[in-house]
Amino acid sequence: MNTHADTRTHTIDTNTPVISADDYDTAAFYSDPGAIAVVTNTTPPNAVALPSPQASTAELLAAAQEAGRRAVPAPFAETALVARPLLRRAGLPVPEGPISYAIAPELTIRYTHPSDSAVGSAGSSGDDDSLLVTGTLRRVPWARTATTVVVLATAPFGPVLFTVTPDQAHLAPGANLAEEPRDDLHLAALEVPAAQVRRIPRELLEEAELRAALARAALIAGAAERCVELTTAHTGTRAQFGRPLSHFQAVKQEQARLIEETALVRAAVQAAATPLDTGGRPARFAVAAAKTQASASVAEIARIAHQLHGAIGITQLNPLHHATTRLWSWRDEDGDEATWAVRLARSVTADTLWPALTTAP
Amino acid sequence: MSPSTLSPIAFPDVALPESARQLRTEVRAFLDEERARGTVLGRPDSWLAGWDRDFSHRLAEHGWVAMALPTQYGGAGRGFLERYVVIEELLAAGAPVSAHWVSDRQAGPSILQHGTEEQRRFFLPRIAAGQCFFSIGMSEKSSGSDLASVGTRAERTAGGWRLTGTKMWTGGAHVNDYAIVLARTEEAQDRHAGLSQFIVDLRAPGVRIEPIRLMSGEHRFNAFHLEGVEVPDDMLLGQQGDGWQQVTGELAFERSGPERYLSTFPLLVSLLRELEQRTATAEQLTQIGILTARLHSVRRLSLGVAAALDAGASPDTQAALVKDLGTRLEGTLIDTVRSVLPTPADPHATPGSHAELLAFALLHSPGYTLRGGTNEILRGIITRGLEQNR
Numbered sequence: 249m250n251t252h253a254d255t256r257t258h259t260i261d262t263n264t265p266v267i268s269a270d271d272y273d274t275a276a277f278y279s280d281p282g283a284i285a286v287v288t289n290t291t292p293p294n295a296v297a298l299p300s301p302q303a304s305t306a307e308l309l310a311a312a313q314e315a316g317r318r319a320v321p322a323p324f325a326e327t328a329l330v331a332r333p334l335l336r337r338a339g340l341p342v343p344e345g346p347i348s349y350a351i352a353p354e355l356t357i358r359y360t361h362p363s364d365s366a367v368g369s370a371g372s373s374g375d376d377d378s379l380l381v382t383g384t385l386r387r388v389p390w391a392r393t394a395t396t397v398v399v400l401a402t403a404p405f406g407p408v409l410f411t412v413t414p415d416q417a418h419l420a421p422g423a424n425l426a427e428e429p430r431d432d433l434h435l436a437a438l439e440v441p442a443a444q445v446r447r448i449p450r451e452l453l454e455e456a457e458l459r460a461a462l463a464r465a466a467l468i469a470g471a472a473e474r475c476v477e478l479t480t481a482h483t484g485t486r487a488q489f490g491r492p493l494s495h496f497q498a499v500k501q502e503q504a505r506l507i508e509e510t511a512l513v514r515a516a517v518q519a520a521a522t523p524l525d526t527g528g529r530p531a532r533f534a535v536a537a538a539k540t541q542a543s544a545s546v547a548e549i550a551r552i553a554h555q556l557h558g559a560i561g562i563t564q565l566n567p568l569h570h571a572t573t574r575l576w577s578w579r580d581e582d583g584d585e586a587t588w589a590v591r592l593a594r595s596v597t598a599d600t601l602w603p604a605l606t607t608a609p
Numbered sequence: 610m611s612p613s614t615l616s617p618i619a620f621p622d623v624a625l626p627e628s629a630r631q632l633r634t635e636v637r638a639f640l641d642e643e644r645a646r647g648t649v650l651g652r653p654d655s656w657l658a659g660w661d662r663d664f665s666h667r668l669a670e671h672g673w674v675a676m677a678l679p680t681q682y683g684g685a686g687r688g689f690l691e692r693y694v695v696i697e698e699l700l701a702a703g704a705p706v707s708a709h710w711v712s713d714r715q716a717g718p719s720i721l722q723h724g725t726e727e728q729r730r731f732f733l734p735r736i737a738a739g740q741c742f743f744s745i746g747m748s749e750k751s752s753g754s755d756l757a758s759v760g761t762r763a764e765r766t767a768g769g770w771r772l773t774g775t776k777m778w779t780g781g782a783h784v785n786d787y788a789i790v791l792a793r794t795e796e797a798q799d800r801h802a803g804l805s806q807f808i809v810d811l812r813a814p815g816v817r818i819e820p821i822r823l824m825s826g827e828h829r830f831n832a833f834h835l836e837g838v839e840v841p842d843d844m845l846l847g848q849q850g851d852g853w854q855q856v857t858g859e860l861a862f863e864r865s866g867p868e869r870y871l872s873t874f875p876l877l878v879s880l881l882r883e884l885e886q887r888t889a890t891a892e893q894l895t896q897i898g899i900l901t902a903r904l905h906s907v908r909r910l911s912l913g914v915a916a917a918l919d920a921g922a923s924p925d926t927q928a929a930l931v932k933d934l935g936t937r938l939e940g941t942l943i944d945t946v947r948s949v950l951p952t953p954a955d956p957h958a959t960p961g962s963h964a965e966l967l968a969f970a971l972l973h974s975p976g977y978t979l980r981g982g983t984n985e986i987l988r989g990i991i992t993r994g995l996e997q998n999r
Binding site for chain 2: 480504505508512533536592593596597598601605609
């Protein structure tokens with residue numbers, strides 16, 4: 249990601265001051281409506297640049313990990329790894345700024361302009377693809393600050409991707425454990441013009457789920473790495489009984505496990521980059537494994553990081569909470585470990601398990 | 610990317626060469642033939658317990674023993690990643706690979722690296738042909754993880770050395786041909802100095818092999834008594850006094866391979882076969898999925914170490930990390946299998962049945978986290994690696 253950060257950075261907004269992930273005051277930050285624009289191309293280490301649209305999946309994943317590590321207060325992974333590629337795949341223009349997404353099969357969708365010679369129930373066919381959409385997009389990441397929300401749903405004609413802007417909806421603010429915005433968007437018979445609607449193959453719907461899960465896994469990998477950094481820094485400096493914590497055998501043992509679990513998550517995320525591009529069964533396997541592993545590792549990573557931080561870690565005095573509250577949130581978002589584990593297990597049999605494990609690399 | 614605390618244990622990205630894919634297909638075809646022959650039984654821990662000289666020999670005929678050795682010494686001259694593919698296929702299938710295991714993994718590479726030209730010419734072609742089998746003579750009664758404390762002595766004689774002492778946990782000494790023995794050649798202030806390695810003929814006078822039975826009753830390990838064994842000068846391996854460096858240099862090879870997470874893999878396959886007879890519950894699927902994800906992730910890390918070794922690096926910290934994660938996973942796998950499908954482990958059930966495989970895997974399980982350095986010691990290596998790179 250270095251090369252892209254230096255040369256082909258896509259800028260969202262460079263006017264807004266950048267707030268270091270270490271320094272920002274969460275509450276004050278979110279009260280500033282312009283603050284979302286911190287995803288900029290300004291000099292590291294204070295920001296994480298959005299990679300260029302031409303960046304490879306591996307580069308996007310590395311960038312998303314970095315965003316997770318810095319607890320970047322913006323829908324970085326959502327924009328780079330999910331919304332933009334989906335818009336491109338669907339053939340819709342990619343707007344500037346932060347973009348969010350919602351996979352919402354439960355929406356009620358009809359044609360806005362039913363055709364005169366409709367066959368079947370009212371609204372089951374139309375004279376164009378303009379849609380009337382009713383229902384709620386639940387817990388949309390960063391909806392309040394997104395310029396656009398990419399919605400994947402099921403229309404009368406099958407799977408559909410369309411875009412809405414937050415001002416077209418009634419927004420009920422919400423947040424996850426880390427106080428990251430997770431807003432409900434209520435849509436009341438909203439008319440979505442045909443120009444913003446694309447019929448999509450079922451595979452793209454599935455790709456959306458895979459992208460969302462993998463983006464979340466990459467964020468988890470980054471936040472896990474942050475836990476390692478903060479923990480080793482703490483145990484290396486904090487002295488008890490006359491020596492640094494890191495000199496105690498018991499501390500070493502736990503710290504090694506923390507490092508290992510983090511390495512495991514990173515490896516799982518890294519392993520999904522190539523399969524995601526090729527798609528099909530290998531992509532389903534690798535992404536399911538990545539999100540299962542990332543979510544399943546969170547408990548151990550957060551537990552050890554907090555245990556080794558002692559009492560300071562349970563306060564806002566220490567930045568650890570930025571990482572751990574995100575980890576706890578992200579493990580449940582876009583499918584928790586049980587959801588993905590079941591999908592993973594269903595995809596293998598006694599005869600196909602080993603071939604599946606060795607498909608890639 | 611900005612510097613991160615994890616960089617000392619960063620793992621390279623892996624892309625297996627096309628030749629490795631081709632090789633995998635060939636090995637799978639070979640394994641199918643061997644299954645038909647009745648030699649590949651899908652048993653756990655086959656790198657410890659699956660001893661079959663003929664199987665090793667047939668494998669060698671395909672060029673798949675000591676395959677990373679150069680062609681001039683009878684090897685296949687292939688890379689670590691290709692070797693990796695072959696051994697992971699063998700282990701996942703539960704093939705009987707223990708006869709040539711140590712020769713392939715340690716003795717061959719060690720003789721190539723440290724041996725004299727004469728030793729290379731004598732041993733390596735025999736190893737690659739699957740006709741010369743080695744044991745490791747490192748551990749002793751009071752020297753396990755603290756290997757530098759070995760008490761076996763080598764005293765100078767007219768034409769060589771006289772070795773006296775007792776090695777423990779010498780796998781296969783009763784059936785193999787040679788052992789590489791770590792012995793003290795010099796009293797030194799620094800315990801890591803004054804150690805040397807010797808190639809000892811297991812049929813030599815003064816060698817006495819005494820079984821140490823596993824709790825399953827199996828005879829795999831031995832106490833290996835060296836009662837004044839005469840070892841000629843030309844069987845000193847490497848430089849006198851360099852034994853410690855030589856031994857620790859082998860550890861990345863020993864610690865990171867697929868054997869460190871695949872010992873119990875055949876049991877998981879057996880579980881999946883059992884579950885195919887019934888409708889699996891969501892809870893069963895969840896546990897299997899979590900285990901599968903972990904296997905997938907550990908394999909990726911293990912491959913990362915192979916890639917680093919292939920590139921000529923010495924990823925000792927990474928190897929320790931893989932071994933701790935992998936061997937713990939082997940234990941977790943057994944626990945998960947039990948919990949997904951409660952089955953009383955039964956060593957007397959039909960060989961190959963789920964209950965028998967479970968019993969076998971379970972009885973072997975305490976060894977997983979001991980052999981090759983205990984996990985507690987490995988974790989110390991991991992944190993030290995982190996500190997040294999700070």
